[in-house]
Amino acid sequence: MAGEYEVGYRRPPKATRFTPGRSGNPRGRPKGSPNLATDLSAELAEQITVREGGQAHRISKQRALIKSLTAKALQGDVRATTALLALYARVISEPPEDESGLVAEDELLVLRRFGPRLLKSLAKKEAGK
Numbered sequence: 001m002a003g004e005y006e007v008g009y010r011r012p013p014k015a016t017r018f019t020p021g022r023s024g025n026p027r028g029r030p031k032g033s034p035n036l037a038t039d040l041s042a043e044l045a046e047q048i049t050v051r052e053g054g055q056a057h058r059i060s061k062q063r064a065l066i067k068s069l070t071a072k073a074l075q076g077d078v079r080a081t082t083a084l085l086a087l088y089a090r091v092i093s094e095p096p097e098d099e100s101g102l103v104a105e106d107e108l109l110v111l112r113r114f115g116p117r118l119l120k121s122l123a124k125k126e127a128g129k
Helices: 036-045 061-074 078-093 105-128
Strands: 047-052 055-060
Touching: 036 061, 047 061, 055 061, 061 078
Parallel strands: none
Antiparallel strands: 047 055
C-alpha cells in the first residue's frame, strides 16, 4: 500500500481534480459586463435639466453634483467644504490627460538633465536602507 495515493485533507481523489488547462469557473464573468467604475461613469455622464436663474440648462449629473456641493460649501456647510476640498486635492494630484501623448521639447530637455540625478539619488536611498 506504500505506492497507493492517500486521499485526505488537501488531497482530493485524482479523478475529481481540475485538469491542467481547464478553469474551475469555465463560464466566469461575461466579457463586456460593466463593473462599478463603468456604471458610475455612465450614471454621472447622463444629462439632466437644471434651473439656474430662471433658465433651464442641460448639464451632466456630475456637474450638477459639483454645483450642489459648491453651493453648500459657500453657505458654510463644513462637511461640504471638506468634501469639496478633498475632491479638489485628489483631482489636482492626478497627472493631466494629454491627448497628444508627446512631451514638449523644453520638458524633454529638463527630463534628460534631471533623470540621471534622480536615478542616482534613488539608488543611494535604496543602498542606505
